[in-house]
């Protein structure tokens with residue numbers, strides 16, 4: 001075999017790798033996505049080697065130039081990735097040999113692929129977390145605009161999917177804003193934990209060369225170097241954290257999607273979607289189906305799966321590096337791609353929903369949703385205990401049910417049958433909009449509260 005076709009580690013091997021294992025063991029098709037991070041980290045490593053006089057400046061400069069050239073080739077799609085060279089690290093090193101000859105051999109001084117891969121991977125997860133945060137911001141802005149237009153839109157609030165109490169459609173939408181805000185925080189918190197540079201841990205022990213880990217850490221954009229070389233090459237917490245944050249975020253979006261599917265169903269008809277995000281049926285001409293919402297809901301399963309897989313891979317793995325860890329990247333890449341698409345679809349979804357305001361209002365009135373307001377009225381105005389007031393209100397609900405009326409259709413005389421000392425004033429508590437606006441406690445659904453919240457949210461997002 002010519003040198004060009006040999007792997008860098010072939011020195012002690014009597015035969016070449018079996019074809020099937022070469023294919024299955026190679027990660028290049030997955031980890032080529034790390035090429036920018038790999039080249040960036042190799043350049044910083046080389047700069048450090050030059051600075052610390054660990055390699056001759058002349059050789060180092062050739063390496064730096066060669067790496068730039070390789071980056072250009074990959075960007076232009078002119079780089080041929082080879083399974084034979086396993087992964088992105090060795091593919092690049094091999095190419096460097098092709099371009100600058102034996103000087104390439106200086107690059108891997110004082111490092112191992114074990115610290116190299118985790119450095120690249122951490123850099124990638126950092127960048128990708130920022131992309132997710134950006135998509136979250138985008139979605140949160142869309143939620144706010146939709147909410148702003150619907151502060152006074154009354155809908156039935158549900159518990160157990162039974163009409164509970166009137167709420168503002170804006171308040172309902174902003175509940176999702178809060179979930180996404182926590183998701184964003186989760187990704188941001190992860191960025192703090194991930195902020196330690198692995199480079200220089202080498203295979204597992206650190207190195208005898210006089211390297212400068214503070215230099216590489218700073219140049220790579222990390223806060224500090226990691227403190228324990230064995231933990232450094234073993235640790236994949238940052239990948240788990242990313243997949244956990246992704247799974248929780250996907251779960252929130254799945255609940256949103258499920259809510260919208262229900263509200264859009266023919267049974268509810270409380271919201272409709274613009275045609276842009278609907279699909280038809282190949283057999284039923286009348287159908288318009290909310291596919292994006294269903295994909296958002298379904299793909300949450302993919303995000304959960306990735307998290308479960310990585311936790312299982314790590315469980316029971318002795319510390320330091322094992323090949324088991326190679327599969328971490330496909331999980332995180334897929335998790336990222338899936339969540340990013342889910343976030344994009346969710347933004348589209350929010351932009352393309354229209355509340356059916358009349359139906360929302362009418363449905364808010366059914367199901368005796370102001371029965372609690374009436375009980376509260378008796379407590380506040382007539383100084384009854386809540387439990388006594390509750391009993392009277394239940395009786396009125398029974399009566400309304402029997403006479404097939406909504407609560408706001410009852411006359412003062414009918415109401416007085418259950419509690420004598422009342423005047424016309426009481427009738428306003430059965431108005432669903434009054435009910436909504438009376439919930440003025442901090443975080444409640446009154447229009448005044450919602451407007452203040454929207455102001456606060458807008459400031460936060462700026």
Ligand code: ARG
Nearest residue numbers: 027087113114117321325326
């Ligand atoms: N492709 C490998 C991975 O992703 C790089 C590290 C290889 N290290 C090793 N000792 N074989 O995990």
